[in-house]
Amino acid sequence: MSAAAPAPRPTGPIRFSDAQLGEVRRLQALYPDRQAALLPVLRMAQDAFGCVSPEVEVYVGELFELSPAHVHEVVTFYTLFFQRPVGRHVISVCHNLSCSLRGAEDAVTYLQERLGVAAGETTPDGRVTLLRVECLCACEVAPMMQVDEEYVGPLDRGAIDRVLEGLR
Amino acid sequence: MTEPVLSRNFERPEARTLPGYRATGGYEAFRKALALGPEGIAAEVKKANLRGLGGAGFPTATKWGFIPPKRTGPVYLVVNADEGEPGTFKDRYILERDPHALIEGMLIAAYAIGCHTSFIYIRGEYVRPWRVFSEAVQAAEAAGLLGSNILGSGFDHRMIVHRGAGAYICGEETGLISSLEGKKGWPKVKPPFPAIKGAFGQPTVVNNVETLAAVPHIVARGGEWFAGLGSKTQGGPRLYSVSGHVTRPGVYEASVAITLRELLERAGGVAGGRRLKAVVPGGSSAPLLRADEIDVTMDVDGLRNAGTMAGSAGVVVMDDTTCIPEALHVVARFYAHESCGQCTPCRECTGWIYKITGRILAGKGVPQDPDTIVDVARRGVGSTICAFYDGAIGPYISYVEKFRTEFDHHVRHGACDVRPGAPVRAGGH
Numbered sequence: 348m349s350a351a352a353p354a355p356r357p358t359g360p361i362r363f364s365d366a367q368l369g370e371v372r373r374l375q376a377l378y379p380d381r382q383a384a385l386l387p388v389l390r391m392a393q394d395a396f397g398c399v400s401p402e403v404e405v406y407v408g409e410l411f412e413l414s415p416a417h418v419h420e421v422v423t424f425y426t427l428f429f430q431r432p433v434g435r436h437v438i439s440v441c442h443n444l445s446c447s448l449r450g451a452e453d454a455v456t457y458l459q460e461r462l463g464v465a466a467g468e469t470t471p472d473g474r475v476t477l478l479r480v481e482c483l484c485a486c487e488v489a490p491m492m493q494v495d496e497e498y499v500g501p502l503d504r505g506a507i508d509r510v511l512e513g514l515r
Numbered sequence: 516m517t518e519p520v521l522s523r524n525f526e527r528p529e530a531r532t533l534p535g536y537r538a539t540g541g542y543e544a545f546r547k548a549l550a551l552g553p554e555g556i557a558a559e560v561k562k563a564n565l566r567g568l569g570g571a572g573f574p575t576a577t578k579w580g581f582i583p584p585k586r587t588g589p590v591y592l593v594v595n596a597d598e599g600e601p602g603t604f605k606d607r608y609i610l611e612r613d614p615h616a617l618i619e620g621m622l623i624a625a626y627a628i629g630c631h632t633s634f635i636y637i638r639g640e641y642v643r644p645w646r647v648f649s650e651a652v653q654a655a656e657a658a659g660l661l662g663s664n665i666l667g668s669g670f671d672h673r674m675i676v677h678r679g680a681g682a683y684i685c686g687e688e689t690g691l692i693s694s695l696e697g698k699k700g701w702p703k704v705k706p707p708f709p710a711i712k713g714a715f716g717q718p719t720v721v722n723n724v725e726t727l728a729a730v731p732h733i734v735a736r737g738g739e740w741f742a743g744l745g746s747k748t749q750g751g752p753r754l755y756s757v758s759g760h761v762t763r764p765g766v767y768e769a770s771v772a773i774t775l776r777e778l779l780e781r782a783g784g785v786a787g788g789r790r791l792k793a794v795v796p797g798g799s800s801a802p803l804l805r806a807d808e809i810d811v812t813m814d815v816d817g818l819r820n821a822g823t824m825a826g827s828a829g830v831v832v833m834d835d836t837t838c839i840p841e842a843l844h845v846v847a848r849f850y851a852h853e854s855c856g857q858c859t860p861c862r863e864c865t866g867w868i869y870k871i872t873g874r875i876l877a878g879k880g881v882p883q884d885p886d887t888i889v890d891v892a893r894r895g896v897g898s899t900i901c902a903f904y905d906g907a908i909g910p911y912i913s914y915v916e917k918f919r920t921e922f923d924h925h926v927r928h929g930a931c932d933v934r935p936g937a938p939v940r941a942g943g944h
């Protein structure tokens with residue numbers, strides 16, 4: 348398993364670069380209605396600024412001439428948008444049916460022990476955010492988890508140890 | 516085992532490239548489709564008895580036929596790659612291992628319904644599938660298989676790859692359309708159906724990944740051939756996602772006429788030589804079958820007659836160590852979490868039932884609780900905007916009714932009779 352590059356930390360003012368703004372305009376022109384580019388642009392914003400904070404919502408709203416309230420409603424609907432900064436790595440453990448039949452709770456317990464945080468929390472050094480999630484649709488490798496972009500499973504203590512060693 | 520059709524490229528990594536896909540006849544079906552013309556294609560798909568493989572099992576040719584023939588605006592094809600039904604992972608295999616089969620199927624479907632722009636909505640968590648599929652689209656564009664005047668036919672088509680952001684309900688076709696339009700993924704009241712007023716207010720066909728990946732085979736080898744591989748009322752093989760307590764979890768291609776027992780045998784049977792207790796045959800929304808109910812065929816009608824559903828063909832196997840109340844708690848947590856909250860019965864009942872299963876597992880259940888689950892579940896039926904809630908009640912009612920004694924034991928003794936002394940493990944919130 349190769350862990351993806353650590354997520355960039357929120358830095359500087361909330362403004363896209365000219366190149367990023369060009370991409371925003373390309374996405375807005377791609378669809379029959381430019382609002383359809385909202386999710387892709389929110390994803391870009393999260394990658395660029397670390398999370399979708401209220402300030403990011405205002406900024407993205409301006410790019411679409413949408414009210415911050417509307418953007419907020421969209422952001423809060425989806426689990427992949429983070430409203431607060433997360434760790435450099437995000438570990439999402441599936442706790443749905445197939446994974447739970449094959450020991451997802453043991454995996455969650457062991458991850459919590461190793462990281463010293465409960466699911467939903469970030470380690471104090473900002474290295475890892477641990478989350479519980481619903482079926483990631485890789486039940487053939489249950490119990491499994493997503494580590495940044497990669498799927499990892501089946502999980503046992505050894506597999507979890509190897510993943511954690513690779514995360515900086 | 517019969518010759519693989521839908522999975523024929525799964526173990527051929529070279530098929531992910533355009534030359535590798537073309538080497539075994541790839542895009543020849545599209546060429547043939549251009550010669551057949553829209554009506555000819557629709558006729559083959561109808562003869563094939565192809566039924567939607569996303570969950571509802573609706574006949575594909577009929578769905579395409581709902582697109583109004585006289586229109587002034589565009590018509591859209593939206594591919595549902597938001598795979599999210601617990602226990603299902605077959606669309607991921609197609610996206611990752613046979614992306615050009617899907618592109619070819621999309622092209623044929625688009626040509627058949629007169630569509631020049633299609634959207635594929637891929638669940639946000641699927642990063643690698645999205646990358647592989649996007650690269651295949653770029654390769655098809657570079658080769659002139661997408662764009663204007665494709666293969667000199669005069670047909671224009673472009674594909675837009677769109678990524679979701681995490682929400683099960685966006686797999687429901689109208690929720691998916693709302694999400695594609697840049698809104699929260701709230702399902703919409705039908706009618707109007709998407710075929711009349713869908714994405715961006717235009718006539719739209721929403722099809723599942725696997726449904727479309729089957730289309731090139733139908734065009735290449737004929738609808739009759741495909742129909743002959745299935746049951747009387749449903750053609751073809753399909754991809755079964757098999758997981759849980761099974762020896763070899765994975766994706767299995769088999770006829771829709773296979774029995775559940777045969778399918779489980781192909782997956783090596785119950786893991787560790789244990790006894791079978793129950794099986795979910797079609798994704799977590801399908802009612803549970805007991806071990807003595809697995810001599811059923813897996814087609815839409817076979818499973819419907821058995822009181823359950825074929826759904827997404829996600830088969831989840833439970834052995835005799837499974838605590839059914841705990842399994843229901845896990846499933847109830849999912850539905851409580853994923854209800855979009857728009858309809859009061861769905862929002863309230865999913866939350867209420869999750870509370871009851873939690874209380875039963877915590878040893879704080881009361882004797883009426885199992886009845887209350889069934890009663891609460893039935894209350895919301897028929898009064899919701901989308902089929903999410905109908906899906907949720909499948910497990911609520913079947914788990915309780917088929918394994919009532921396990922629920923009663925938990926309530927009476929505050930402990931599990933299946934794994935005596937074991938800690939109750941369904942954690943979370």
Ligand SMILES: Cc1cc2nc3c(=O)[nH]c(=O)nc-3n(C[C@H](O)[C@H](O)[C@H](O)COP(=O)(O)O)c2cc1C
Nearest residue numbers: 567568569595597598599686687688722723726902
């Ligand atoms: C709650 C809910 C979730 C659904 N999730 C999916 C899904 O993840 N993928 C899918 O293809 N269809 C899903 N469906 C079915 C779609 O609404 C739709 O019927 C399907 O995409 C149509 O394609 P088909 O006719 O090719 O099967 C879901 C339906 C409901 C009610």
Ligand code: SF4
Nearest residue numbers: 855857858861899901
């Ligand atoms: S049935 Fe449930 S998921 Fe569907 S629209 Fe109503 S509240 Fe949302």
Ligand code: FES
Nearest residue numbers: 441446482485486
């Ligand atoms: S239940 Fe965990 S990936 Fe499906």
